[in-house]
Amino acid sequence: MSRHVIRPFEATDLGAAAGLLAQRHKEHRKRHPLLPADYEDELLALVEVTALWESESASGAVMIEDGELTGYVLGAPKKSPVWGPNIWVEAAGHAVREPEHIRDLYAAAATKWVDDGRIAHYALVPDDPQLLDAWFRLAFGSQHAHAVRPAPTTLLLPPPDLLVRRAVREDIPVLAELDLALPQHQGLSPVFATGELPTLEEAVADWEESIDDQDYASFVAEYNGQVIGSAVGCSLEKSSSHSGLARPDNAGFLGFAAVLPSARGHGAGRALGEAVLQWAATTGYTSVVTDWRVTNLLSSRTWPRLGFKQTFHRLHRMIGH
Secondary structure, three states: OOOEEEEEOOHHHHHHHHHHHHHHHHHHHHHOOOOOHHHHOHHHHHHHHHHHHOOOOOEEEEEEEOOEEEEEEEEEOOOOHHHOOEEEEOOOOEEEOOOOHHHHHHHHHHHHHHHOOOOEEEEEEEOOHHHHHHHHOOOOEEEEEEEEEEOOOOOOOOOOOEEEEEOOHHHHHHHHHHHHHHHHHHOOOOOOOOOOOOOHHHHHHHHHHHOOOOOEEEEEEEEOOEEEEEEEEEEHHHOOOOOHHHOOOOEEEEEEEEEOHHHOOOOHHHHHHHHHHHHHHHHOOOEEEEEEEOOOOOHHHHHHHOOOEEEEEEEEEEOOO
């Protein structure tokens, strides 16, 4: 068995790390060919790893076996207070020859992170069972799903008792109410997500300003003549949460969907999702991406039933709790 050495990540490691990342992405695309092919190229993978390395306060670790770099982990904090005193290992922030070695690398890197007071750890991990298992055995749990599916090629129709149409200015009061319905739902069990909610007045003002924005396709679902749900589609390039290796080429984005609590059970969520899929196909997108909290029982069942296949798992660990 070869001897290995683990040491801090250095700038001179970038090229070798990019080679490992390109190989990992190539294997990942065998399961999800809609993911961008570009990052199978080591030079483009290098761009991603370098960007992470040059992030403020980035640090990590590498494994060297017989003089060859065979694994790395690289993390950096995000300034948003929503995430706590955090460190993020993004999609390009880790790659290993042997999945088990991610545990050794994390152990080395996390020492500094925790010493710096960063106790909320996040990692974006491909859906590789062995790699996920290694992260899970570091006390990480699944928090958020990233998923993709091809744009539909056949017309999708809502249930006969629902009308799905584009939103208009007269819908703004209920659109604002729906903007609050999703985060309110996410604050309940079993999600328990925290975060500052906008006021209804703020949501109304936002819709007053944005409803005519042609970069976004907003839909509502009516039941018995009343708007009960809404959804928004746009280019995936509008989403900062889906970038680099996790951003398929020419993709639309199902960025928001919500149904009033009193009106759930009529199929409006699915119908709204299908409306965004249909819009994406008509617009010319070849795939559609969405994401959801895995503890949100509604979205974690609805979106896979619409054909979305999970590509990345956002994992989370809180140190000391």
